[in-house]
Amino acid sequence: MSTLTEVAKRAGVSPSLVSRVLNDKLAMPIPQATILRVREAAAELGYRPNALARALATGRTHTLGLHYGNMTDPHFARMLEAVEAKAAAKGYHLLVSSDMKSLLGSGRVDGALIVGLPEELEQPPRAARNRPIVYVSPGQAIIPNGVIWNDVEGAACAVEHLIALGHRRIAGLFGDYSEEGPPQAKVLGFRRAVQNANLQSVELYGRYSSDQIENGCHLTRELLRSQPGCTALFARNDYLAVGALEALQESARRVPSDFSVVGYNDTILARCATPRLTSLHTPFAEAGVRALENLVQLIESGEAAFPGTALPVTLTERDSCAPPTTTTS
Amino acid sequence: MSTLTEVAKRAGVSPSLVSRVLNDKLAMPIPQATILRVREAAAELGYRPNALARALATGRTHTLGLHYGNMTDPHFARMLEAVEAKAAAKGYHLLVSSDMKSLLGSGRVDGALIVGLPEELEQPPRAARNRPIVYVSPGQAIIPNGVIWNDVEGAACAVEHLIALGHRRIAGLFGDYSEEGPPQAKVLGFRRAVQNANLQSVELYGRYSSDQIENGCHLTRELLRSQPGCTALFARNDYLAVGALEALQESARRVPSDFSVVGYNDTILARCATPRLTSLHTPFAEAGVRALENLVQLIESGEAAFPGTALPVTLTERDSCAPPTTTTS
């Protein structure tokens, strides 16, 4: 590959002049003639600036780190695509890594976008080399540099939807959430909605298998056995909900006529399930893009933080919910 | 952040010594005493080497470019996770980008991994700065630096499975594949299997909507109307297959007792559909990892190419296929 110096030689000028021409740093007007000569020389040599050298000289890599908890989640693809597009549009590259701590210290990136669950974020990597970090995560409290959405509200919204349809005995499918310690956001939202309506809650936990779908299936079988009066369930995510659908079909209940199900996250699964699943849409992609915009803003302005933002979780209605057939007591 | 020079000052030695100690470049044995002094100074200052400067000096960035056609595909997450893990294990970072041409010329990466369809690969970015490029793609011909799997074989395998079950009138759901020009690999495989068994082929094309699921639904409705004797279908991908399932249910046919369906790619959708979908497993993640290993090998050995590899496409049986109920003519 050719270098700046080689271009300079060929054009018969100094390297610095080439740099200025190619970067449009025309503090003092440069005659068209030389500009053309330089451009031509660069073109002939197929000159491509070395991004590393430039980064070393300027202190900006134009690269952003992206950390994601479990990439396997269908969310990731959706979000990654949106984020990559936005980053490219702003002139940045994306470095995905499962180990941000080392990345931030290495000088490879101008900042980082961390996507994860609140518990994973308890010990957030400190902003080494004072490169800003922004967060994307569910959460209840708006935090600086964070774009969040509220799963308490989301879960409550789901349950309220079922209640509004007339359901009085509603189960919460929480899978491998721990029953000990402070309850998870979706559990809180579930309980709040149930209690506000003066209903009894039925919560199901337990890791029957490492597979979420299967887990939802097992838990629902148990639910149907132990709570025959139950007419609807809210699942912590679409995986569990799909499993529930399976178990319901197994036991010959029709969804939604005999039983209603609402999922969470509005993934592709919700659109593929039979019947198609009503699910809560969590704004992964939107939040990722927002956070990225803010990150770039921080980097380019030199500011340290931006006020956090909360995005709404919205209900996406499909075909898995209906009023209960049995009249309520 | 602290630099090599600062560490050197603090330890009372020269920068070059620090570099050698920290990189274990002990050409000539260095006394433990100084080694410790240097290590201590580095630790106290929280020294982290600047990856950019190092890359500029050594000519190795320890970063790999990853290009992916449509990231939205559930495959991508699966593959990305596997590839990232393997890259990290080998000491490399991953730069995802939709524009490899510019990346390769910029000196940011030591090589690139391009995931895509053969048609996208017709004009592959030339290996600028002679950084090696490897490819992951479906394909019929083994190409240098490529890890492929054969969709002709895969599609044929799917159809042969249906034939073995006793189906005699089998449709191919190809969605928005073009009917003009040379037929796609999966079309070829479909035709080969059908013709080998002396059966008639029924091929369905057409873009009814931008949504693949919906498209599968539309095409299947049309199929059921025009080809009432058909008892099974092969879909180009799981999206179309899921759509087919929907249309079949709509028309009150039971799967698999009345009608068999086989999908392609073995995505998460196949496990979520009702009934669970028999699908062909394409080795995305495996191929990605293989290609990455080869890429690293090329980079570190300085060789230009490795002989291509082909990975098998295998049938994953689930619950959407059974022998036809009506006896064949």
Next chain:
DNA sequence: TTGTATGCGTTATCAT
């Protein structure tokens, strides 16, 4: 209007 010199943080080749 253009060139010179210096620095970015590291590694590597020489000397010593």
Next chain:
DNA sequence: ATGATAACGCATACAA
């Protein structure tokens, strides 16, 4: 055993 010194490729303050 260790320390100067020169790259790596580019940007920029300062001279001319």
